[in-house]
Amino acid sequence: MRKTATNSIKLVLITSVLASCAPPNDKENAESKQRVFMRADSTAAYTEVTGNYTQGHSGGGMGSALLWFMAFRHLGGGFGYANNSLHPQSVAGTNAAKAAAYQAQRGGFGRNAASTTRSSYGS
Amino acid sequence: MQVKKVRIDPQWQSRLESIGYGYHTLDGIPYWIDDYYYEIRNRDADLIYKATNELWQMCLDAVEYIIKNKQYQHFHIPPFIIPHLERSWHNDDPSIYGRFDFSYDAINGKLKMLEFNADTPTSLFETGIVQWYWKNHYFPELTDQFNSIHEQLIKSWTELKPYLRGAILHFSCAKETLEDLTNVEYLRDTALQAGIDTKLIYINDIGWTGSSFVDLEGEPILSIFKLYPWEWMAQEEFAVHIINDPNEAQWIEPSWKMLLSNKAILSILWELFPNHPHLLPAYFDEPAHLKHFVKKPILSREGANIEMYYDKQMIYHTEGEYGEEGYVYQELANLHREDTGFSIIGSWVIGQEACGISFRESDMPITTDKSRFIPHIIRH
Numbered sequence: 001m002r003k004t005a006t007n008s009i010k011l012v013l014i015t016s017v018l019a020s021c022a023p024p025n026d027k028e029n030a031e032s033k034q035r036v037f038m039r040a041d042s043t044a045a046y047t048e049v050t051g052n053y054t055q056g057h058s059g060g061g062m063g064s065a066l067l068w069f070m071a072f073r074h075l076g077g078g079f080g081y082a083n084n085s086l087h088p089q090s091v092a093g094t095n096a097a098k099a100a101a102y103q104a105q106r107g108g109f110g111r112n113a114a115s116t117t118r119s120s121y122g123s
Numbered sequence: 124m125q126v127k128k129v130r131i132d133p134q135w136q137s138r139l140e141s142i143g144y145g146y147h148t149l150d151g152i153p154y155w156i157d158d159y160y161y162e163i164r165n166r167d168a169d170l171i172y173k174a175t176n177e178l179w180q181m182c183l184d185a186v187e188y189i190i191k192n193k194q195y196q197h198f199h200i201p202p203f204i205i206p207h208l209e210r211s212w213h214n215d216d217p218s219i220y221g222r223f224d225f226s227y228d229a230i231n232g233k234l235k236m237l238e239f240n241a242d243t244p245t246s247l248f249e250t251g252i253v254q255w256y257w258k259n260h261y262f263p264e265l266t267d268q269f270n271s272i273h274e275q276l277i278k279s280w281t282e283l284k285p286y287l288r289g290a291i292l293h294f295s296c297a298k299e300t301l302e303d304l305t306n307v308e309y310l311r312d313t314a315l316q317a318g319i320d321t322k323l324i325y326i327n328d329i330g331w332t333g334s335s336f337v338d339l340e341g342e343p344i345l346s347i348f349k350l351y352p353w354e355w356m357a358q359e360e361f362a363v364h365i366i367n368d369p370n371e372a373q374w375i376e377p378s379w380k381m382l383l384s385n386k387a388i389l390s391i392l393w394e395l396f397p398n399h400p401h402l403l404p405a406y407f408d409e410p411a412h413l414k415h416f417v418k419k420p421i422l423s424r425e426g427a428n429i430e431m432y433y434d435k436q437m438i439y440h441t442e443g444e445y446g447e448e449g450y451v452y453q454e455l456a457n458l459h460r461e462d463t464g465f466s467i468i469g470s471w472v473i474g475q476e477a478c479g480i481s482f483r484e485s486d487m488p489i490t491t492d493k494s495r496f497i498p499h500i501i502r503h
Binding site: 012103108113 | 142143146149240242243244245246248252255256273296297298300301302303305306308309311312315316325326327328329330331332337338339340341350351352355356358359360361364384424425444492
């Protein structure tokens with residue numbers, strides 16, 4: 001029987017979870033008002049981000065911070081998951097894989113979670 | 124087994140946050156308890172360890188029995204997903220973890236299984252990491268803890284690695300829940316330490332191309348851990364793609380876990396192992412001979428829609444949205460009670476072996492998502 005943990009537990013990821021969910025500070029808010037040009041693929045053209053990623057979120061708690069976390073990922077899909085702040089020309093460029101990802105249907109899982117507000121969907 | 128107090132660390136919240144634990148307080152009420160704890164003896168830990176391993180084997184036997192005899196009628200699993208469930212069992216698709224919930228009468232040594240959280244158990248991070256750091260803060264010497272969860276996770280991922288279908292193991296949970304994200308990121312952390320390449324994708328962002336599940340970069344998903352209930356996935360739009368997926372993506376936990384996370388398993392176990400010392404009598408219909416019992420929806424979470432009866436009179440109940448699929452009736456167990464509340468023990472099985480416990484405490488004898496997490500030590 002192995003009951004006891006060692007004294008040398010190492011975590012490589014987990015502390016970044018909390019950090020990514022910390023409320024944005026004033027400095028970040030100030031920066032978010034600056035003009036920002038982004039692309040989601042190195043073969044795509046840069047376009048100006050037209051919205052503020054921390055706004056327009058209807059969820060509670062850490063929502064805004066998570067949106068920042070997601071803002072720098074590719075949010076493809078014709079199912080309401082593309083971030084409107086990023087121009088479609090800047091999503092995929094000539095990268096076929098990313099173009100396919102953009103065209104993939106999304107949102108087919110998660111409906112039950114979206115219809116309830118709980119701190120966890122585990123048990 | 125008893126509750127004991129410590130002088131609270133005034134910096135307890137920042138101490139927890141420094142290790143990445145952000146949901147210690149829910150709606151202004153502490154979920155994590157820092158200033159008292161359970162002290163147990165070695166023999167308590169030995170009993171829980173042995174019982175957990177035995178019950179895990181019994182659960183596997185029960186799954187084999189249900190599939191072999193097609194005893195699905197009480198589980199209310201959508202018929203279209205059953206071939207996938209059977210295939211996942213016959214393929215021995217990997218399972219990483221589960222958590223049994225026990226009532227424990229330490230004086231009489233009676234340890235009874237209340238249920239098995241086999242599909243989406245949470246509180247893994249606080250059990251494996253936070254309470255271990257708690258012990259080292261308050262009791263750096265002369266104590267132990269029933270907790271080898273971290274090492275067992277890394278060991279289990281290492282053993283599973285050759286059987287993963289994809290070069291990348293994706294990890295997924297719903298958006299907007301720090302608790303689930305922390306649990307998933309902790310699991311991903313241990314998989315990384317086992318040498319597995321991983322990616323995080325929220326469940327809503329999983330894509331379907333017509334021939335493959337894909338992540339946000341278009342990479343096919345061939346092996347994926349999901350902290351999202353199977354009974355929900357089976358209701359949702361992409362469920363049909365799970366069974367027709369040409370890649371036959373591995374979903375962890377596998378779909379055969381739908382049989383064990385369903386409370387119908389409590390009655391099946393009692394049928395297969397009558398009078399087993401770690402089982403409570405459980406039935407699909409209300410039995411006349413049970414005076415004190417609990418009525419549980421076969422699909423409910425976090426103590427929702429539970430009704431507790433004493434002398435056939437309902438004495439407690441919880442609200443919720445479950446119950447339409449049916450109920451099981453389980454004999455009422457005696458929960459351990461202290462001045463601080465009623466407690467149950469969560470016992471983790473990871474990679475086929477029991478490896479750690481947690482205590483959850485409530486003001487009433489039903490454990491819910493508001494129940495407090497109490498750390499523990501083993502005093503030598």
